[in-house]
Each structure stands twice: as structure tokens, then as C-alpha cells.
Amino acid sequence: MRETRPYTAARQAVSALLREARDAGWVRAKFEIKPDGSVIVDAGMADPEAGDEFLSNDLRMGR
Template sequence: MSRLNPQTAAKNTAAALLREAREAGWLRAKFEIRPDGSVSVDAGMSEPEGGDDFLSSDLRMGE
């Protein structure tokens, strides 16, 4: 069996983590694979706090 390059190994790892996250019911899961093969994971059971502070009433044009 040939040895996997780092990028392929990272891709396989991210795919497995994403599959497990879906099965566990996680609300969000984001994986970033870098060219050197490293992987960053941002996952959680709740939506991230924050976002924008705009209300739809603040977005009206012409007032």
C-alpha cells in the first residue's frame, strides 16, 4: 500500500470528522485543510454568539 500524502490524509480525517459530527447532531462543523496538510476545526452544538446587530427595520431604504 502506498503512503498517503499529508493533504489526502487531512482530507480523509476531515471527512470522517464531518460524518461523525452529523451523526452526533452537531449544529455546525467547519474544517479548513491547509496545503501543508494541517486541519483547523470549528465545531459546536450551538450557534456561535454574536453576528450582526442589525434589525430588519434598520435596513429600510429612503428614510
């Protein structure tokens, strides 16, 4: 039997995780697969809060 490459195994794992995240109702799921097969995951049940609380009328330049 052929040995699975690390990148291929990572792609299969990410595919399964995306499917489960959608079924669970996650708001966001971002996966980054590195060439060596390592995976970086950014996922959550809610959108990250924006740090800016500027209103458009607060952004005037001069008078």
C-alpha cells in the same frame, strides 16, 4: 504499499469527522485543510451568539 500524502490523510480525517459530527447532531462544523495537511476546525453544538443587538428602527440616519 504506497505512502499516504499528508493532504490526502487530512481529507480522510475531515471526512470521518464530518460524518461523526452529523451523526452526533452538531449544529456547525467547518474544516479548513491547508496544503501541508494541517487542519483548522471550527465546530460546535450551538450557533455562536451574535454580538449585535440592534433593531432596524435603531439604525435611522438623521431626522
